Amino acid sequence: MTKLRKKSHFRWLFLALLLALLPAAVYAQAEPITDDEVNEVAQDVYCPVCESTPLDVCPTAACADWRELIRTKLSEGQSRDEILEYFARQYGDGVLANPPRRGASLVILWILPLLLVLVGLLLFSRLLRGLRRPTAAAPPPRPKSTTGDPALDDYISRVEKEVDE
Amino acid sequence: MIADIGYLTLLTAFFCAVYAVVAAAYGARSGDDRWVRSARNALIATFPLLLLAAGLVITALLTGDFSIAYVSQVSSRGMPTYLKVTALWGGQAGSLLFWNVLLSAFTAAAMLSKWRQQKELMPYVIIVSGMTQVFFLLVSTFLEDPFTRNLVIPADGNGLNPLLRHPGMIIHPPMLYLGFVGFTIPFSFAMAALMSNQMSDNWIHTTRRWTLVAWLFLGLGLILGGRWAYDVLGWGGYWGWDPVENASFMPWLAGTAFLHSVMIQEKMRMFKMWNMFLVVLTYCLVILGTFVVRSGVISSVHAFAQSAIGPFFFGFIVIMFTFSAYWITKRRDSLRSENALASYLSREAAFLYNNFLIIAILGVVFLFTYYPILSELFTGEKGFVGPPVYERALAPLFAALVLLMGVAPLTMWYRTSIQRLGRAVLWPAVGSTAFVVVLFILGVRLWPALLGFWLVSFSAVLTILEFTKGTRARMRKGESPWTAFTTLMARNRRRYGGYWIHMGVLIMAFGIVADGIYQSETQIRLQAGESITLGDFEMRFNSVSRFPGADDLLITKADVDLFKNGKLVRTLTPQIELYQRTGQPMTIPSARSTITEDFYVILVNWEPTTADAATFRIFLNPLINWIWTGGLVFVMGTLIAAWPEREKVPVRARRPAAAVAGD
Numbered sequence: 001m002t003k004l005r006k007k008s009h010f011r012w013l014f015l016a017l018l019l020a021l022l023p024a025a026v027y028a029q030a031e032p033i034t035d036d037e038v039n040e041v042a043q044d045v046y047c048p049v050c051e052s053t054p055l056d057v058c059p060t061a062a063c064a065d066w067r068e069l070i071r072t073k074l075s076e077g078q079s080r081d082e083i084l085e086y087f088a089r090q091y092g093d094g095v096l097a098n099p100p101r102r103g104a105s106l107v108i109l110w111i112l113p114l115l116l117v118l119v120g121l122l123l124f125s126r127l128l129r130g131l132r133r134p135t136a137a138a139p140p141p142r143p144k145s146t147t148g149d150p151a152l153d154d155y156i157s158r159v160e161k162e163v164d165e
Numbered sequence: 166m167i168a169d170i171g172y173l174t175l176l177t178a179f180f181c182a183v184y185a186v187v188a189a190a191y192g193a194r195s196g197d198d199r200w201v202r203s204a205r206n207a208l209i210a211t212f213p214l215l216l217l218a219a220g221l222v223i224t225a226l227l228t229g230d231f232s233i234a235y236v237s238q239v240s241s242r243g244m245p246t247y248l249k250v251t252a253l254w255g256g257q258a259g260s261l262l263f264w265n266v267l268l269s270a271f272t273a274a275a276m277l278s279k280w281r282q283q284k285e286l287m288p289y290v291i292i293v294s295g296m297t298q299v300f301f302l303l304v305s306t307f308l309e310d311p312f313t314r315n316l317v318i319p320a321d322g323n324g325l326n327p328l329l330r331h332p333g334m335i336i337h338p339p340m341l342y343l344g345f346v347g348f349t350i351p352f353s354f355a356m357a358a359l360m361s362n363q364m365s366d367n368w369i370h371t372t373r374r375w376t377l378v379a380w381l382f383l384g385l386g387l388i389l390g391g392r393w394a395y396d397v398l399g400w401g402g403y404w405g406w407d408p409v410e411n412a413s414f415m416p417w418l419a420g421t422a423f424l425h426s427v428m429i430q431e432k433m434r435m436f437k438m439w440n441m442f443l444v445v446l447t448y449c450l451v452i453l454g455t456f457v458v459r460s461g462v463i464s465s466v467h468a469f470a471q472s473a474i475g476p477f478f479f480g481f482i483v484i485m486f487t488f489s490a491y492w493i494t495k496r497r498d499s500l501r502s503e504n505a506l507a508s509y510l511s512r513e514a515a516f517l518y519n520n521f522l523i524i525a526i527l528g529v530v531f532l533f534t535y536y537p538i539l540s541e542l543f544t545g546e547k548g549f550v551g552p553p554v555y556e557r558a559l560a561p562l563f564a565a566l567v568l569l570m571g572v573a574p575l576t577m578w579y580r581t582s583i584q585r586l587g588r589a590v591l592w593p594a595v596g597s598t599a600f601v602v603v604l605f606i607l608g609v610r611l612w613p614a615l616l617g618f619w620l621v622s623f624s625a626v627l628t629i630l631e632f633t634k635g636t637r638a639r640m641r642k643g644e645s646p647w648t649a650f651t652t653l654m655a656r657n658r659r660r661y662g663g664y665w666i667h668m669g670v671l672i673m674a675f676g677i678v679a680d681g682i683y684q685s686e687t688q689i690r691l692q693a694g695e696s697i698t699l700g701d702f703e704m705r706f707n708s709v710s711r712f713p714g715a716d717d718l719l720i721t722k723a724d725v726d727l728f729k730n731g732k733l734v735r736t737l738t739p740q741i742e743l744y745q746r747t748g749q750p751m752t753i754p755s756a757r758s759t760i761t762e763d764f765y766v767i768l769v770n771w772e773p774t775t776a777d778a779a780t781f782r783i784f785l786n787p788l789i790n791w792i793w794t795g796g797l798v799f800v801m802g803t804l805i806a807a808w809p810e811r812e813k814v815p816v817r818a819r820r821p822a823a824a825v826a827g828d
Contacts, residue, residue: 034688034689035687035688035689035690035780035782036686036687036688036689039686039688044551044553046549046551048547052405052407052408054400054551057398057399057400057401057782059750059752092546092547093546093548093549094537094540094546094547094548094549095549096549096551097549097550097551097552097553097554098551098553098554099536099548099549099550099554103544103546104539104540104543104544104546104548105536105540105548107543108532108536108539108540108543108548109532109533109536109550109554112532113528113529113532113558116528117525120521120524120525120528124521128506128509128514128517
């Protein structure tokens with residue numbers, strides 16, 4: 001318990017320090033956000049107008065504005081996830097390449113496929129079992145005996161027969 | 166003038182097709198052969214009529230007859246002649262007409278070549294393929310008439326969509342359409358077999374080559390589409406899980422499943438019902454694919470294809486699906502398997518696993534592609550599934566399929582012992598593991614890449630061994646290695662064509678794994694004379710120039726020097742092409758392409774105000790050429806498998822002559 005409190009004291013101290021230094025940090029930020037850092041976030045965003053074109057390659061002016069918005073947010077110190085969450089809240093989950101696991105996407109993209117896979121496997125195994133039970137009275141045809149050499153499979157023996165012709 | 170003759174021609178074709186369906190149905194019912202023959206002639210007649218209609222559209226495009234709305238939509242005076250011709254499929258109405266031409270060509274060819282052999286099936290083949298033709302002519306004649314006139318004749322047309330002014334895009338749609346249309350033939354024969362109650366494997370043998378050819382064109386269309394995306398869309402990739410791409414990928418998947426599972430029916434007389442279902446599924450996916458491509462129901466980069474013909478397509482799919490379901494149910498007794506599955510380790514079981522995996526992939530792609538619609542339907546909010554989700558969901562399924570591709574050919578019909586299989590895979594497994602260890606030592610450390618490379622190399626070794634095994638069996642009889650190898654393939658085209666296809670897919674898979682995991686990229690703003698380093702490459706930005714191109718084009722071209730390990734290897738010229746009339750920009754990448762990697766650069770931005778600075782995006786795509794190379798092997802394999810075999814009789818007749826020549 002004391003340990004924890006000690007830790008939190010540290011945190012507060014750290015935070016206060018950080019706050020004190022913040023204005024300095026903003027001015028001192030020599031490294032601007034690079035295009036690569038912006039693209040890293042933008043590639044998983046699809047603006048609602050240019051559907052199927054990820055934000056990082058979309059040439060429209062609107063998408064350029066969104067990229068600048070990402071740059072601003074990154075320079076404010078927001079994380080990738082925070083920025084993606086911001087876009088989802090503003091414009092709906094449809095702008096994200098990875099639909100968040102909630103609402104329609106949870107049902108349609110997770111629960112439904114899992115159910116389908118289960119049903120599929122069940123049907124498939126039943127089919128396999130059903131097939132193993134003979135359906136016709138006639139016994140299944142045995143493939144014609146091979147050359148007797150197990151290393152030669154059926155088609156090799158066929159090939160050889162063909163050459164012998 | 167052209168518009169009147171054209172529309173009349175279309176209308177005549179439509180009534181011919183309607184007559185063909187009605188006459189064939191009456192002929193089949195009454196047993197009067199004259200009606201069937203008349204129906205056949207009417208259906209065949211749609212081909213020259215539609216060819217004439219298409220010729221008239223092309224004439225109007227070439228002469229710049231802007232009184233026709235379609236001509237003014239997709240062409241302009243300044244366009245080069247070849248683009249005016251290909252503008253036939255550059256827009257909605259023209260594409261549908263083109264679809265109609267191809268469909269009538271396919272059905273006419275099937276009628277003429279199979280008429281004698283398949284007398285009993287023919288009335289029903291005419292009914293089913295005729296129904297498809299009637300539907301598409303209905304759309305072309307009454308909804309998307311390419312001969313509609315402009316109220317006011319414009320001085321010049323809008324010009325072809327810039328995205329379509331690329332060689333890849335000129336041949337890509339015809340390939341896809343040929344693939345789409347081709348699947349109508351196996352579907353018609355399958356339905357004809359059901360309707361005439363001729364439940365032998367006859368329809369499968371008859372349409373095998375048709376199916377393969379349709380499948381080849383569809384595959385070729387997909388590969389060309391990927392190449393086009395890589396060369397023109399300028400995002401460094403070749404496949405984006407775009408709804409329109411998926412719409413053509415899905416029938417290809419269903420066709421792949423079908424091509425595999427028919428072999429079980431031919432060999433073991435099993436899964437007849439399943440094969441029928443796969444044919445119906447492929448056909449429905451083809452119609453659905455055309456609908457998605459042409460209607461823009463799911464917005465996509467191909468949104469230029471939008472229109473309101475959706476409900477008609479949807480209605481037609483429902484009708485055809487119900488129709489097929491009715492006949493399958495009606496004939497379910499004769500569709501029972503004649504044999505039982507003897508073992509889980511057998512060729513037929515392997516084909517079954519293959520079908521399960523392919524259908525699972527198809528299901529995932531289907532669900533993700535239509536998720537936006539489903540989501541909007543249930544929540545009112547448009548959802549979206551991006552490429553990363555596809556990749557995560559499909560990677561394990563594709564991995565399993567690659568493994569199966571290598572192992573399945575080792576299994577035997579009926580039953581295979583586990584020991585035998587174990588012996589056969591032991592050394593290839595050791596070999597591919599050694600290969601992956603070498604890759605690890607060379608610096609490949611990501612486990613998905615290592616696993617992917619292992620699977621692909623393992624299956625590739627097994628496939629190559631299939632070739633060597635057969636060749637050596639022939640060589641034991643004294644044939645030279647080359648003769649043994651070529652005769653082996655000539656005599657067993659289907660089997661070895663299939664293995665070549667597998668090799669092509671594996672080569673592609675190797676490239677896909679490498680590029681998917683090890684693609685690197687960067688974007689940077691450079692001053693003239695500045696350089697950027699990526700991998701072993703250094704790119705120096707020299708200058709930018711802006712000048713007008715053909716028609717209304719404004720080209721902004723950057724000039725960069727590419728150095729590898731300090732040595733100048735190539736000057737690249739990425740450009741931005743602006744079509745001023747529509748204001749549509751195209752970023753045309755420039756690439757230095759080798760078998761090991763592509764250095765691919767895009768000019769992202771350049772403003773005349775800061776003339777000496779430009780923004781570039783650079784991709785380093787490892788092994789991407791393997792994808793195109795694999796594509797070529799894939800095509801070659803399909804051609805081997807589909808190449809007509811000499812009829813049995815002429816072969817026997819030829820033999821004495823050959824013997825004489827040998828003496």
